Amino acid sequence: MKTQMIFPPLVELQNTWLVNIGQIKLGVGPTGEWCFRVGQRMVTISKPDDTMPLLPLLEIGRTEFYDHVRRGVQVRPELAEAVRSFPEVLLLKFAFESSVSDYWPLKAMDWLDLNSDLVSELRGELRTLQSQGWVAQRLRQRVDAAVNRCGEAIFTKR
Structure with missing residues (x-):
């Protein structure tokens, strides 16, 4: 599955999307929680099973992922907590x-x-x-x- 970093972060309604993983958008919700959207379905990441669609992130590497999130914070400072709260x-x-x-x-x-x-x-x-x-x-x-x-x-x- 193709993983693509979104820069600048894409803001839709109250969500800020940082990564596309195939048809999934991964980002931060309005209260700072990490979530993803598949079609019209939103999932707040709260347990290990919720992360199954995120496994391709492991292929891009931790450094690249966190560097991308930090770049997003430069454009959208309200995402600063997102760096520390990624599940x-x-x-x-x-x-x-x-x-x-x-x-x-x-x-x-x-x-x-x-x-x-x-x-x-x-x-x-x-x-x-x-x-x-x-x-x-x-x-x-x-x-x-x-x-x-x-x-x-x-x-x-x-």
């Missing part, structure tokens, strides 16, 4: 919990590598991911490396 943890949780292949978890690890503060928050999801039989050695090693960098002893050694 990144929910997106990463969904990628770790719902996958049956390495693709999305590896993309999520790319984001996690750039924000090691989230490792503690995602401890349960990382532990569960490590226990999945389908997880390839490469992904297991990336999870172990992230945990070790953060000094988190969340796994028992085998």
Whole structure:
């Protein structure tokens, strides 16, 4: 699915759209909550399952995404809180919990590598991911490396 950054941010009614992901518009609602629109349906992102359509964001990379949001803040200062409130943890949780292949978890690890503060928050999801039989050695090693960098002893050694 093609992900395209919207610049300058597109304001429609009370929503400010920052990213197109296929037919989905992702942005910030009138009270600062992150939301997306699919056709005429609006979804406020409040749980990991809500982030399923946002998985392609993991392909563009954390730095590029947050740089884009910061550029949007320069044009629309009222979006300043949006940088801090993006539901990144929910997106990463969904990628770790719902996958049956390495693709999305590896993309999520790319984001996690750039924000090691989230490792503690995602401890349960990382532990569960490590226990999945389908997880390839490469992904297991990336999870172990992230945990070790953060000094988190969340796994028992085998």
